[in-house]
Amino acid sequence: MNPKFGSATENGLHHDKVAILDAGSQYGKVIDRKVRELQIESDLLPLETTVQEIKEKGYKAILISGGPNSVYDEDAPSYDKSLFTANIPILGICYGMQMINSEFGGSVQKKDIREDGQTAITILEPTCPLFSGLSKTQNVLLTHGDSVDKIGEKMKKAAVSSSDIVAAIYNEQMKIYGVQFHPEVDLTENGKQIFSNFLFNICGLTQNFTMISRKEQCVKYIKDKVGNNKVLLLVSGGVDSTVCAALLRYALNPSKIIAVHVDNGFMRKDESDKVEKSLKEIGIDLIVKKAFNQFYKGTTAIKKPGQMYSLETPMLCNTCNPEEKRKIIGDVFVKLTNEIISEMNLKPEEVVLAQGTLRPDLIESASSLVSKNADTIKTHHNDTELIRQLRQQGRVVEPLADFHKDEVRALGYDLGLPAHLVERHPFPGPGLAIRILCAEEPYMEKDFAETQVIARVIVDYKNKLERKHALLARVTEATTDDEKKELLRISSSYEISATVLPIRTVGVQGDKRSYSYVLGLSSQVDPNWNDLIFLAKLIPRILHNINRVCYVFGGHIQFPISEVTYTHISNFTLSQLREADAIANEVMKLTGTTKQIAQMPIVLIPIHFDRDPANKVPSVQRSIVLRPFLTNDFMTGVPAIPGSDRLPLHVLGKMVNEIMKVEGISRVLYDLTPKPPGTTEWE
Numbered sequence: 001m002n003p004k005f006g007s008a009t010e011n012g013l014h015h016d017k018v019a020i021l022d023a024g025s026q027y028g029k030v031i032d033r034k035v036r037e038l039q040i041e042s043d044l045l046p047l048e049t050t051v052q053e054i055k056e057k058g059y060k061a062i063l064i065s066g067g068p069n070s071v072y073d074e075d076a077p078s079y080d081k082s083l084f085t086a087n088i089p090i091l092g093i094c095y096g097m098q099m100i101n102s103e104f105g106g107s108v109q110k111k112d113i114r115e116d117g118q119t120a121i122t123i124l125e126p127t128c129p130l131f132s133g134l135s136k137t138q139n140v141l142l143t144h145g146d147s148v149d150k151i152g153e154k155m156k157k158a159a160v161s162s163s164d165i166v167a168a169i170y171n172e173q174m175k176i177y178g179v180q181f182h183p184e185v186d187l188t189e190n191g192k193q194i195f196s197n198f199l200f201n202i203c204g205l206t207q208n209f210t211m212i213s214r215k216e217q218c219v220k221y222i223k224d225k226v227g228n229n230k231v232l233l234l235v236s237g238g239v240d241s242t243v244c245a246a247l248l249r250y251a252l253n254p255s256k257i258i259a260v261h262v263d264n265g266f267m268r269k270d271e272s273d274k275v276e277k278s279l280k281e282i283g284i285d286l287i288v289k290k291a292f293n294q295f296y297k298g299t300t301a302i303k304k305p306g307q308m309y310s311l312e313t314p315m316l317c318n319t320c321n322p323e324e325k326r327k328i329i330g331d332v333f334v335k336l337t338n339e340i341i342s343e344m345n346l347k348p349e350e351v352v353l354a355q356g357t358l359r360p361d362l363i364e365s366a367s368s369l370v371s372k373n374a375d376t377i378k379t380h381h382n383d384t385e386l387i388r389q390l391r392q393q394g395r396v397v398e399p400l401a402d403f404h405k406d407e408v409r410a411l412g413y414d415l416g417l418p419a420h421l422v423e424r425h426p427f428p429g430p431g432l433a434i435r436i437l438c439a440e441e442p443y444m445e446k447d448f449a450e451t452q453v454i455a456r457v458i459v460d461y462k463n464k465l466e467r468k469h470a471l472l473a474r475v476t477e478a479t480t481d482d483e484k485k486e487l488l489r490i491s492s493s494y495e496i497s498a499t500v501l502p503i504r505t506v507g508v509q510g511d512k513r514s515y516s517y518v519l520g521l522s523s524q525v526d527p528n529w530n531d532l533i534f535l536a537k538l539i540p541r542i543l544h545n546i547n548r549v550c551y552v553f554g555g556h557i558q559f560p561i562s563e564v565t566y567t568h569i570s571n572f573t574l575s576q577l578r579e580a581d582a583i584a585n586e587v588m589k590l591t592g593t594t595k596q597i598a599q600m601p602i603v604l605i606p607i608h609f610d611r612d613p614a615n616k617v618p619s620v621q622r623s624i625v626l627r628p629f630l631t632n633d634f635m636t637g638v639p640a641i642p643g644s645d646r647l648p649l650h651v652l653g654k655m656v657n658e659i660m661k662v663e664g665i666s667r668v669l670y671d672l673t674p675k676p677p678g679t680t681e682w683e
């Protein structure tokens with residue numbers, strides 16, 4: 001694993017250090033980064049690190065991260081209880097706050113309300129040192145299903161959320177603070193101020209840790225890892241592997257580098273040709289390996305929880321399971337690299353594999369390299385079991401494994417790469433294969449019908465309120481007075497339909513993976529997009545089995561959707577999606593919108609709208625989802641709002657109209673879901 005970057009200050013001064021205890025949060029490394037940006041060194045340590053070890057290593061403060069578990073679970077991760085009587089200042093975040101509250105005799109329980117997304121909190125104690133300099137109302141990121149019920153002894157409630165849930169607790173004398181929200185992510189607007197208050201005003205730390213250049217640290221790591229071997233570098237042409245290629249060339253003799261681009265058949269229109277040309281531009285000659293069939297017919301061995309042995313998966317062209325798709329693709333990549341090594345008469349023991357793996361790739365795959373307690377949100381193809389075995393043998397070099405996307409871009413510019421390469425939108429390794437939602441039958445569990453009814457109660461709130469609908473309480477109990485007023489206003493101004501789609505997408509809620517229904521909103525008139533954004537944030541908090549809310553263009557959805565179009569990865573579905581993707585990206589490029597958006601996945605879903613059940617029209621068409629996403633580090637983010645300067649309505653309108661001309665497309669949808677509870681990709 002990468003050494004700790006910047007393990008010493010340039011001026012050799014002593015500097016204070018902070019211990020971050022990892023309870024398995026998706027954002028553990030983001031905490032580390034935010035502390036480092038405040039020029040304090042921090043180390044991400046296992047949650048069970050003892051007080052003795054913390055004292056011996058001279059850590060001056062403790063941060064406890066969030067995590068996917070529940071403190072009241074039998075199998076909740078263990079920790080040293082004497083942390084809380086060691087007189088070391090503590091800031092607990094989300095799960096960390098729930099741990100503090102439990103330790104001081106308080107209670108934590110799962111409540112009806114989930115909170116996943118940016119929410120307003122009210123500071124109740126303006127003298128609380130953690131909130132010094134902050135206004136009474138703060139926009140923060142909450143993503144949790146458990147909440148503090150009874151406050152622990154000696155603890156004081158410092159803030160509450162808009163749903164009246166405890167958002168912060170503290171004991172000033174003991175210098176112990178807990179926040180239910182996540183100050184480390186961009187969706188908490190004044191997170192950096194909160195960390196600054198804790199580290200400097202409360203802990204009294206000295207701000208003098210400056211990073212030795214991360215580029216030089218990378219060079220040292222590369223030289224140590226590669227030694228006298230050759231490097232087989234896998235280049236997708238995306239930012240990360242392009243920067244990785246430039247970094248390797250900066251650190252090594254170019255003759256040691258073999259750069260390979262795999263055309264796996266899931267690339268965008270003309271992508272592999274463009275990649276070959278742009279890498280040549282910066283002096284990197286690629287070997288292009290065409291391998292569609294190996295991927296298309298690929299299989300792998302997967303061991304499901306509780307199974308004694310692993311089972312062979314169906315071929316990629318026959319599976320609908322996102323994790324199976326990802327693992328098959330990841331393993332075929334590795335098998336291909338072994339083929340290339342033998343084709344080039346190289347000895348495996350004389351070659352190391354280089355990838356542009358980033359921190360988010362590893363934490364979302366729950367790699368033990370980065371966390372023992374994290375949940376697997378989605379297995380990134382560059383972190384499968386086979387890759388992990390190669391890593392164990394020391395045969396993988398990943399200089400960017402400690403970086404987030406925006407930091408990679410900064411390094412890319414530092415290495416002199418051109419903007420059109422550095423600013424490219426990310427494109428996932430499995431490519432279009434994880435952007436085709438495959439299905440053989442509709443996903444309709446016993447909660448489907450009730451979910452459909454409650455979704456309708458939400459969007460038709462005014463009428464349902466007047467008629468005292470039987471399930472009205474499910475909405476009124478999970479919403480604040482202001483939210484009820486908003487629902488009343490929206491449902492009085494124009495009619496919105498809500499249709500649950502019998503498909504699932506991957507999401508992240510409370511640091512845990514979710515695989516839940518999609519909700520389609522539709523209207524006869526042009527929507528008010530801010531109203532839709534409000535509904536998209538509210539609905540998953542009320543209906544925890546929905547992690548994706550979209551607007552469906554083309555007028556009201558007339559008929560309920562109870563079937564899916566039989567869909568697997570095939571030349572036809574790939575060409576349908578590739579065509580729609582090319583159209584959307586061309587419109588974005590021609591209208592100068594590309595740089596306004598961080599990434600815009602285009603997704604093919606097996607839904608054929610507008611089929612009158614009476615006429616028994618078979619479900620043969622599919623639909624396209626547009627997912628323009630705004631983020632810096634891809635750990636959290638929000639949808640671009642149509643009509644904003646990021647995405648003018650005429651640009652969106654052109655995308656929709658042009659995509660509707662693609663053969664076999666039923667409707668176009670717009671993904672309104674923040675991360676969390678959705679993720680950037682749909683699988």
Ligand SMILES: Nc1ncnc2c1ncn2[C@@H]1O[C@H](COP(=O)(O)OP(=O)(O)OP(=O)(O)O)[C@@H](O)[C@H]1O
Nearest residue numbers: 234235236238239240241262355356426427428429
């Ligand atoms: N088609 C491909 N050919 C060769 N290597 C690939 C390919 N796709 C992915 N990889 C490898 O997997 C890693 C992660 O893939 P990913 O899709 O994230 O591309 P990237 O280079 O990281 O850029 P970005 O994430 O910005 O698209 C890459 O850094 C690269 O090493």
Ligand SMILES: O=c1[nH]c(=O)c2[nH+]cn([C@@H]3O[C@H](COP(=O)(O)O)[C@@H](O)[C@H]3O)c2[nH]1
Nearest residue numbers: 379380381426427428429430634679680681
């Ligand atoms: O190299 C990759 N292999 C993968 O398997 C993979 N899955 C998601 N992504 C990219 O990661 C970022 C975060 O995506 P999510 O919010 O969907 O997890 C986004 O930029 C995604 O495009 C991948 N990249």
Ligand SMILES: NC(=O)CC[C@H](N)C(=O)O
Nearest residue numbers: 066067095144145146510
């Ligand atoms: N993000 C977190 O730390 C979540 C804590 C806990 N798993 C919950 O859902 O409340």
Ligand SMILES: [Mg+2]
Nearest residue numbers: 238240358426
């Ligand atoms: Mg990447």
